[in-house]
Amino acid sequence: MLRAVNLVKSFPGPNAEPVRVIRGADLRVAAGEYVAINGASGSGKSTLLNLIGLLEDPDAGELWIADRRLSGASRTEKSRARGRLIGYVFQSFLLIASLTALENVALAVRYTGGNRAAARRRAQALLDEFGVGHRRDHYPPQLSGGEQQRVAFCRAVLNHPPLLLADEPTGNLDDEQAHVIRDALRARARAGAAVVVVSHRAEPARDADRVLTLIEGVLK
Amino acid sequence: MRRLLRGYVFTITGIAVGVAGLVALGAMAERIVRFIEGGDRFVLGQISVAGKGMGMGVGFTAGGLLPASKIREVAAVPGVAGVQAQIMLPLNTSTSQFLTLAQELVLGLDLSTPMPNRHYRELPVRQGRFLRPGDRHVTVLGADFAASRGLRPGGRIMLERTPYTVVGVLERMLTAPDRFAIVSIEDARELWVAKDPMLLNFTLGRGDLNTGAAVGWTLSEDGDTVARRIAATVSGVNVTIPSEISRVLRSSTAFFSALLVGIGALGLVIGGLSLSNTVAAAVFERIREFGIKRALGATDLQLGNEIFGETLAVSLAGGAAGIGLAAALGVSINAYVAARGQHLFLFSPRLVLGALLFSVVLGGAAAAYATVRVVRVSPAEAIRRGT
Numbered sequence: 001m002l003r004a005v006n007l008v009k010s011f012p013g014p015n016a017e018p019v020r021v022i023r024g025a026d027l028r029v030a031a032g033e034y035v036a037i038n039g040a041s042g043s044g045k046s047t048l049l050n051l052i053g054l055l056e057d058p059d060a061g062e063l064w065i066a067d068r069r070l071s072g073a074s075r076t077e078k079s080r081a082r083g084r085l086i087g088y089v090f091q092s093f094l095l096i097a098s099l100t101a102l103e104n105v106a107l108a109v110r111y112t113g114g115n116r117a118a119a120r121r122r123a124q125a126l127l128d129e130f131g132v133g134h135r136r137d138h139y140p141p142q143l144s145g146g147e148q149q150r151v152a153f154c155r156a157v158l159n160h161p162p163l164l165l166a167d168e169p170t171g172n173l174d175d176e177q178a179h180v181i182r183d184a185l186r187a188r189a190r191a192g193a194a195v196v197v198v199s200h201r202a203e204p205a206r207d208a209d210r211v212l213t214l215i216e217g218v219l220k
Numbered sequence: 221m222r223r224l225l226r227g228y229v230f231t232i233t234g235i236a237v238g239v240a241g242l243v244a245l246g247a248m249a250e251r252i253v254r255f256i257e258g259g260d261r262f263v264l265g266q267i268s269v270a271g272k273g274m275g276m277g278v279g280f281t282a283g284g285l286l287p288a289s290k291i292r293e294v295a296a297v298p299g300v301a302g303v304q305a306q307i308m309l310p311l312n313t314s315t316s317q318f319l320t321l322a323q324e325l326v327l328g329l330d331l332s333t334p335m336p337n338r339h340y341r342e343l344p345v346r347q348g349r350f351l352r353p354g355d356r357h358v359t360v361l362g363a364d365f366a367a368s369r370g371l372r373p374g375g376r377i378m379l380e381r382t383p384y385t386v387v388g389v390l391e392r393m394l395t396a397p398d399r400f401a402i403v404s405i406e407d408a409r410e411l412w413v414a415k416d417p418m419l420l421n422f423t424l425g426r427g428d429l430n431t432g433a434a435v436g437w438t439l440s441e442d443g444d445t446v447a448r449r450i451a452a453t454v455s456g457v458n459v460t461i462p463s464e465i466s467r468v469l470r471s472s473t474a475f476f477s478a479l480l481v482g483i484g485a486l487g488l489v490i491g492g493l494s495l496s497n498t499v500a501a502a503v504f505e506r507i508r509e510f511g512i513k514r515a516l517g518a519t520d521l522q523l524g525n526e527i528f529g530e531t532l533a534v535s536l537a538g539g540a541a542g543i544g545l546a547a548a549l550g551v552s553i554n555a556y557v558a559a560r561g562q563h564l565f566l567f568s569p570r571l572v573l574g575a576l577l578f579s580v581v582l583g584g585a586a587a588a589y590a591t592v593r594v595v596r597v598s599p600a601e602a603i604r605r606g607t
Contacts, residue, residue, distance in 0.1 A: 055515055056598050090603075094515075
């Protein structure tokens, strides 16, 4: 499902010297596989996930998702791939404050051309499944952290993406809420999605089929 | 849409304040422009003739006495279509020596002759009626003249210790007639003699007491040509050439025209900067939201259309709110100063449409700039910048 070959990414440093964050990362994840990537804070885990999720362009390397070569693809092709092939769960939820919980979830189909009425029904069903259906008309600031993360998870899986990426998905949650999210990730993998979770903590790795560690910009 | 506008309430308020300033300046400029244009239109619509000399009258009939015999001579000049004897007197002689743009005047008209001015065949009456032949001791008032004294048809006003009944009030024209009290020429002659009893020492017929005459020309003729013909044919008169008096009027108001250009330019720069800065800032401050939408699959085009559409709606709403704000302010101030016979703001259709167009075009340009900047940023970078 996912194949990344020799990904490299640098950022401008304070003395105009580029700081190489990812130094040739290789990664393969099959459909239905749950992979956890561990690493210390600042090791480049989020950068790697951004590269895999097409949120940022690598300086070098190649990337295939669902057998489509997306490194070097046009901006429009990458946008479409983000909408149809990839779901994201972010540590800080990244919900849009001016939209209700239901609207945040349904937003996932606005740009992929799906039926909006059907999407709202599906969004409601997902919110119900994750126990936040009664909060559908609440705005993110009116929700607890755990509720926001569940809404964000619903948004990430609304389009049934074959690749689900999660960046520290339980980093801001208490144990009970973290458990709900970990179960949900595991369930998506069982349903056939390739799941990649990055975290500096050990808990998410407990459920993983495979655990990798990012050390000095290289996956080991 | 309502939620969108609510989310942009500060942006809309910011735009509204900038546009309101621009529109208020524009409305004051429009008021002055209308005054200047009205005067220009008036002088281009008639030939004004006065007697040779100076100092007898005021306004466009300034000059010496124009006796009845001279009016008959002017009427006989080929190309002349009509001559109306007139008297213009300052309402208050103590201020008549000052050059003012909007002096209060008594205008006496020979009502047996239609008004010969091509652009003002009749003066528009808002309340009551205009003067009729044979009317005595009645008056029709200009809008500001009436408003400053709280007069309406049926009211009474003392002119040189003689009571006059108001029979009509003119529409507000935003030009000189707004400050006129119009009476029959017979009444004006009485008022003139009352102001200047020395006139009784001259052996003049009542019909010779005219400060000037308005002269019209036939359709096939050119006003300037007829005016020159009168000057060449009739001795002892001052004749204004319409195009020359228009030029003089324009040069005398050149300062105001330059001032208006300055005010307009200043308003455009300040309003434009305020509007474009507010719109661009509103887009940039939502960069995180746009990054999230990019992460959810929004293409450059989809996101660009969304931002552009939103900011256009916001610019339009801000522009409309600014116009409303300026109008509310202008109407309030106009109502306040009306008691002093003034009218400061004119919200013409071209000003309102221009301000809306300005808001949309500049808002659109600022939105386009901000949109291009936003969509160039990678989704990850957009999310990072907005955090």
